[in-house]
Amino acid sequence: MTRQITFSQAVNEAMAISMREDQDVILLGEDVAGGAAVDHLQDEEAWGGVMGVTKGLVQEFGRDRIIDTPIAEAGYVGAAVTAAATGMRPIAELMFNDFIGSCLDEVMNQGAKLRYMFGGKAKVPLTIRTMHGAGFRAAAQHSQSLYSFFTHIPGIKVVIPSTPYDAKGLLLESIFDDDLVVFFEDKTLYTMKGEVPEGSYRIPFGKADIKRSGEDVTIVAIGKMVHTAMKAADELAKNGVEAEIVDPRTLSPLDEDTILTSVEKTGRLVVVDEANPRCSAATDIAALAADKGFDYLDAPVKMVTAPHTPVPFAPSLEDIYLPTPDKIVKAVQEMTGSELVL
Amino acid sequence: MSQTQTNQAAISKEEAAWMFQKMLEIRHFEDRVHEIFGTGVLPGFVHLYAGEEAIAVGLCSHLDDNDYITSTHRGHGHCIAKGCDLDGMMAEIYGKATGLCKGKGGSMHIADVEKGMLGANGIVGGGFPLAVGAGLTHKLKKTGGVAVCFFGDGANNHGTFHEGINMAAIWNLPVIFVAENNGFAEATPFHYASSCKSIADRAIGYDIPGETVDGKDVVAVREAAQRAVERARNGEGPTLIECVTYRNYGHFEGDAQTYKGEEKVKHLNDLDAIKKFYTYLTEQGIMTEEELDKMDEDVRRDVDRAVEFAEKSPHPLPEQLLEDVYVSYKTDGGAVS
Numbered sequence: 001m002t003r004q005i006t007f008s009q010a011v012n013e014a015m016a017i018s019m020r021e022d023q024d025v026i027l028l029g030e031d032v033a034g035g036a037a038v039d040h041l042q043d044e045e046a047w048g049g050v051m052g053v054t055k056g057l058v059q060e061f062g063r064d065r066i067i068d069t070p071i072a073e074a075g076y077v078g079a080a081v082t083a084a085a086t087g088m089r090p091i092a093e094l095m096f097n098d099f100i101g102s103c104l105d106e107v108m109n110q111g112a113k114l115r116y117m118f119g120g121k122a123k124v125p126l127t128i129r130t131m132h133g134a135g136f137r138a139a140a141q142h143s144q145s146l147y148s149f150f151t152h153i154p155g156i157k158v159v160i161p162s163t164p165y166d167a168k169g170l171l172l173e174s175i176f177d178d179d180l181v182v183f184f185e186d187k188t189l190y191t192m193k194g195e196v197p198e199g200s201y202r203i204p205f206g207k208a209d210i211k212r213s214g215e216d217v218t219i220v221a222i223g224k225m226v227h228t229a230m231k232a233a234d235e236l237a238k239n240g241v242e243a244e245i246v247d248p249r250t251l252s253p254l255d256e257d258t259i260l261t262s263v264e265k266t267g268r269l270v271v272v273d274e275a276n277p278r279c280s281a282a283t284d285i286a287a288l289a290a291d292k293g294f295d296y297l298d299a300p301v302k303m304v305t306a307p308h309t310p311v312p313f314a315p316s317l318e319d320i321y322l323p324t325p326d327k328i329v330k331a332v333q334e335m336t337g338s339e340l341v342l
Numbered sequence: 343m344s345q346t347q348t349n350q351a352a353i354s355k356e357e358a359a360w361m362f363q364k365m366l367e368i369r370h371f372e373d374r375v376h377e378i379f380g381t382g383v384l385p386g387f388v389h390l391y392a393g394e395e396a397i398a399v400g401l402c403s404h405l406d407d408n409d410y411i412t413s414t415h416r417g418h419g420h421c422i423a424k425g426c427d428l429d430g431m432m433a434e435i436y437g438k439a440t441g442l443c444k445g446k447g448g449s450m451h452i453a454d455v456e457k458g459m460l461g462a463n464g465i466v467g468g469g470f471p472l473a474v475g476a477g478l479t480h481k482l483k484k485t486g487g488v489a490v491c492f493f494g495d496g497a498n499n500h501g502t503f504h505e506g507i508n509m510a511a512i513w514n515l516p517v518i519f520v521a522e523n524n525g526f527a528e529a530t531p532f533h534y535a536s537s538c539k540s541i542a543d544r545a546i547g548y549d550i551p552g553e554t555v556d557g558k559d560v561v562a563v564r565e566a567a568q569r570a571v572e573r574a575r576n577g578e579g580p581t582l583i584e585c586v587t588y589r590n591y592g593h594f595e596g597d598a599q600t601y602k603g604e605e606k607v608k609h610l611n612d613l614d615a616i617k618k619f620y621t622y623l624t625e626q627g628i629m630t631e632e633e634l635d636k637m638d639e640d641v642r643r644d645v646d647r648a649v650e651f652a653e654k655s656p657h658p659l660p661e662q663l664l665e666d667v668y669v670s671y672k673t674d675g676g677a678v679s
């Protein structure tokens with residue numbers, strides 16, 4: 001099995017497979033087909049999403065199932081919540097996760113809470129796919145990473161894949177899961193290639209993946225930061241420090257066991273997260289170690305995150321905003337101190 | 343709602359020169375940004391205003407620095423019409439320290455509060471309540487100023503449209519809502535996404551005046567704007583003006599524009615707003631061809647200078663990353679960083 005496809009193709013393929021398997025799966029979003037009601041436009045010329053991720057779906061599934069919406073996030077995300085609760089299995093595309101500001105009520109107060117408030121008498125099998133991440137020169141309102149925000153809210157599952165393989169398997173799992181899932185796609189990963197099997201497969205939630213094993217330090221890295229951490233690990237290895245890289249893949253549920261087992265083995269934890277640091281996934285995972293893994297720790301937990309600022313536009317500033325391999329190496333050096341010579 | 347025709351009432355030479363100048367600045371600025379973007383040196387997303395000049399200029403011809411405007415992702419034209427500095431704008435688009443926002447905002451967030459320009463906006467529909475707030479300040483502080491909210495046909499379906507206009511109407515605020523109906527929101531046609539014949543029709547629901555004008559005709563836009571601005575300044579409340587227009591370029595730079603039809607050719611030629619105004623000014627004897635052509639040359643030079651300024655400007659320094667998050671902290675308030 002050596003087929004290589006991009007992250008974007010993997011996401012597209014997962015949607016196509018789910019739509020073939022289940023007639024109730026539909027996709028709603030702005031320009032997800034593109035050019036609705038333009039007479040001269042052939043479906044193959046249609047946008048297929050602002051980044052082309054949904055391209056081709058309208059040709060196979062038609063405009064009844066690949067539905068272009070007005071720019072009305074509260075409207076179509078809210079509609080997707082009850083379409084889900086009344087028998088459909090929708091995927092709603094929120095173009096950028098930053099636009100959650102326009103539909104937070106529908107996600108937070110409606111979709112996330114129906115089941116609990118109704119005493120278990122409703123389910124909301126809705127997947128919200130959304131793009132996140134800095135590094136695209138897209139400035140403060142198109143670059144945030146808001147997964148912590150959703151992780152905070154009970155009733156929402158939060159998925160954040162780092163590779164094409166994980167993206168496909170996790171998206172299929174998301175679509176066929178009976179709860180509301182927010183599925184994060186890093187815009188800078190879309191062109192990344194990786195091995196992806198042709199058919200249908202699912203990756204269960206709450207199962208972290210060890211992307212690299214090592215004995216000396218555990219690095220929990222979220223989303224794209226897995227790749228940044230891998231580069232740091234290569235550097236560290238040159239100096240005899242073997243890092244273990246844990247990719248949680250889902251933040252809700254969180255695979256505490258895999259993280260704690262790794263920390264037990266290495267005695268050190270660095271959390272790498274490109275989101276803002278306050279009340280974040282990084283602080284949550286650090287707290288997990290303090291709470292349940294204190295006895296394993298040989299050094300204080302370190303976090304390598306963005307600063308507590310919006311994402312700047314200027315390339316010169318955005319480059320220093322994001323965690324880098326250097327910053328991770330430095331954090332490891334600080335925590336290993338004299339014990340390990342780097 | 344009424345369809346307003348160009349009234350042949352003459353405009354003064356001084357006003358005409360200002361309007362033509364601003365329209366040229368927008369056109370040449372955008373054409374240059376398009377060109378430079380094509381070479382790959384510009385970071386980020388860029389949405390160009392070329393083709394829609396008559397709207398921003400027609401409106402802003404009635405405003406001064408005390409009046410506010412809110413803008414959109416397609417904001418360069420609004421900035422220029424409101425008097426933002428071309429050098430500072432271009433430097434902002436390059437992400438340089440000399441940019442109007444010190445390089446921290448970029449194309450989608452150019453702002454100049456001293457000029458009354460409350461920012462381009464990355465959030466569609468973001469401008470409605472922002473304009474209402476500026477209008478509220480004007481009313482409570484009795485400044486006599488107005489706030490103008492520019493928005494697209496796509497934004498007209500966002501919930502904030504309803505909340506914003508309704509509030510402006512019940513509080514009788516000096517706000518003018520200006521729809522720039524260029525037929526598309528990204529690749530989605532206006533008529534597909536909007537259950538209305540015109541955006542102006544929606545004014546009925548708020549019991550305020552609404553009218554549709556030819557957004558390629560700066561004189562027509564200016565006249566409609568005059569009625570609305572007068573109403574607002576007289577304390578008679580908000581107006582909705584729909585300007586029908588077309589964008590010369592794609593939604594953003596890089597858009598293949600497959601959804602556009604034959605009409606695009608006409609818009610670049612006969613229907614072009616600048617050509618139309620040029621003909622009007624010369625036929626009416628308000629300005630001569632020589633005068634207008636000279637302005638064209640001068641503006642091209644100004645834009646060249648802006649590009650040179652931007653290219654030569656320094657990048658922001660690392661410490662600027664942490665500045666301006668809060669008023670009261672120099673850095674990020676002691677957060678982990």
Ligand SMILES: Cc1ncc(C[n+]2csc(CCOP(=O)(O)OP(=O)(O)O)c2C)c(N)n1
Nearest residue numbers: 099416464465466494495496497526527528
């Ligand atoms: C809340 C929100 N939803 C979606 C987008 C993505 N988006 C940016 S511009 C745009 C189309 C806007 O169309 P319109 O209002 O007609 O303005 P135009 O681009 O035609 O000037 C969309 C969907 C956004 N920036 N903000």
Ligand SMILES: [Mg+2]
Nearest residue numbers: 494495526527
């Ligand atoms: Mg439009």
